[in-house]
Amino acid sequence: MERKKLLILGGSFYLLPLIEKAHELGVYVITADYLPDNAAHKYADEYHNVSVIDKEAVLNLAKELKIDGVTAFVNDIAATTAAYVAEKLGLNFQCPYESAVILQDKGKFRKFLSDNGFNSPHSKRYDDVNAPMNDIDYFDWPVIVKPTDSCGSRGVTKVEKPEDLPSAIKEAVDNCRNGAFSLGNFVLFIIEDFISFKGCHSSADSFTIDGKLVFNVYSDQLFDVNSENPYAPTQIIWPSTMEKKYQDELTSELQRLMTLLHMKHGIYNIETCVGSNGKPYIMEVSPRGGGCRIAQIQKMAYGIDLIENEIRQAVDMPINPIDKVECDGVWCEIVLHANEGQYGTFVRYEIDEKIKNKYVKMIDFQKKPGDKIEPFSGAGLSFGNMFVRCDDRQTLNKLLADMPNWFKIITE
Numbered sequence: 001m002e003r004k005k006l007l008i009l010g011g012s013f014y015l016l017p018l019i020e021k022a023h024e025l026g027v028y029v030i031t032a033d034y035l036p037d038n039a040a041h042k043y044a045d046e047y048h049n050v051s052v053i054d055k056e057a058v059l060n061l062a063k064e065l066k067i068d069g070v071t072a073f074v075n076d077i078a079a080t081t082a083a084y085v086a087e088k089l090g091l092n093f094q095c096p097y098e099s100a101v102i103l104q105d106k107g108k109f110r111k112f113l114s115d116n117g118f119n120s121p122h123s124k125r126y127d128d129v130n131a132p133m134n135d136i137d138y139f140d141w142p143v144i145v146k147p148t149d150s151c152g153s154r155g156v157t158k159v160e161k162p163e164d165l166p167s168a169i170k171e172a173v174d175n176c177r178n179g180a181f182s183l184g185n186f187v188l189f190i191i192e193d194f195i196s197f198k199g200c201h202s203s204a205d206s207f208t209i210d211g212k213l214v215f216n217v218y219s220d221q222l223f224d225v226n227s228e229n230p231y232a233p234t235q236i237i238w239p240s241t242m243e244k245k246y247q248d249e250l251t252s253e254l255q256r257l258m259t260l261l262h263m264k265h266g267i268y269n270i271e272t273c274v275g276s277n278g279k280p281y282i283m284e285v286s287p288r289g290g291g292c293r294i295a296q297i298q299k300m301a302y303g304i305d306l307i308e309n310e311i312r313q314a315v316d317m318p319i320n321p322i323d324k325v326e327c328d329g330v331w332c333e334i335v336l337h338a339n340e341g342q343y344g345t346f347v348r349y350e351i352d353e354k355i356k357n358k359y360v361k362m363i364d365f366q367k368k369p370g371d372k373i374e375p376f377s378g379a380g381l382s383f384g385n386m387f388v389r390c391d392d393r394q395t396l397n398k399l400l401a402d403m404p405n406w407f408k409i410i411t412e
Helices: 013-024 039-043 055-065 076-089 097-104 106-115 162-174 244-260 294-302 306-314 353-359 393-401
Strands: 005-009 028-033 046-049 069-071 123-126 143-147 157-159 189-193 202-209 212-215 220-223 233-238 266-274 280-286 330-335 344-351 360-365 384-390 407-411
Touching (some): 005 013, 013 028, 013 306, 028 055, 069 306, 076 097, 106 189, 106 280, 202 220, 202 233, 202 294, 202 306, 212 244, 233 294, 244 266, 266 306, 294 306, 294 384, 330 393, 344 353, 344 360, 353 360, 353 384
Parallel strands (some): 005 069
Antiparallel strands (some): 123 189, 143 157, 143 189, 202 266, 220 233, 266 280, 330 384, 344 407
């Protein structure tokens, strides 16, 4: 029997659980991006050097290879390309290409939310770096400036006063994928009112079958205010402390969104929050899995394998049923990163063996001696992940507060 062929757009080490599971299912794995040294390629059955944002080139490759499915999984920049290829070839994907374009452009997504009566921060999309200075009174300050098409919290800045806008706009544009400020290619960015949270921001992976949201959970994201980028999450905890009434309202609104955008089968990374005004907000929905191994830790916490189901839906294999389950204990994904005083050349890490044996369920460390340790400006500059499990939130909170004493990065 001929093996199903799955084209994975990207090469990040976060793809390794997907590749491993695909091989377990007997699926032939093809990876593609323009960086041949990326970690995932050596584990694939086949690799092709092609830019994942060149949708016509990827489409031609997919036709040539006669693939059975395509996925971006954790690769945010490839999601619209994957949707485009799937639609052109009649393959399964989370949503139509038109819906993916809306979801992957923060400006278009904010407009979609506003036009359809969802709670949404007051926002405006720009393609001119000077135009916002004419809109000072349009916003309720402070504001957030961000690229419309980046991920991992890159290029995001909170701005307290108008005179700081130009530097924040430059940061956003420099982190756009469509161009560079220094070259004069004015790319799109968005400015929106800053939402102060009630409780914690949530980022989690969900799953739909026939457009129905069959798995949806919430998390607590925590941030390191001392890191280079205080808007990039450094700890994600399940289950969330968000009140049930807000979770129920958000789940209902997410299902309405799925229906409006004609969603089908597949995994989604969803970010939500509750504002200090008491309104729940859908901040982002992306037709891919979350980075930082979110689907992997959710499997350990809830026993639901979204990675396997993402592969199954992509190559048109039967999707495993998903039953509603409770979280087994309290789980935290720690995004390993460096702060000032830890930059330099990596020597080793040290961990207390008693803590490791009792609480740590996985360490995925991506640095080797001699590698450079850089400031944490976004998810791409973490040097690994750690999963820990506790019986209750109080124990976890104490463990996290004490982390500098039981886990150390040694540099020189």
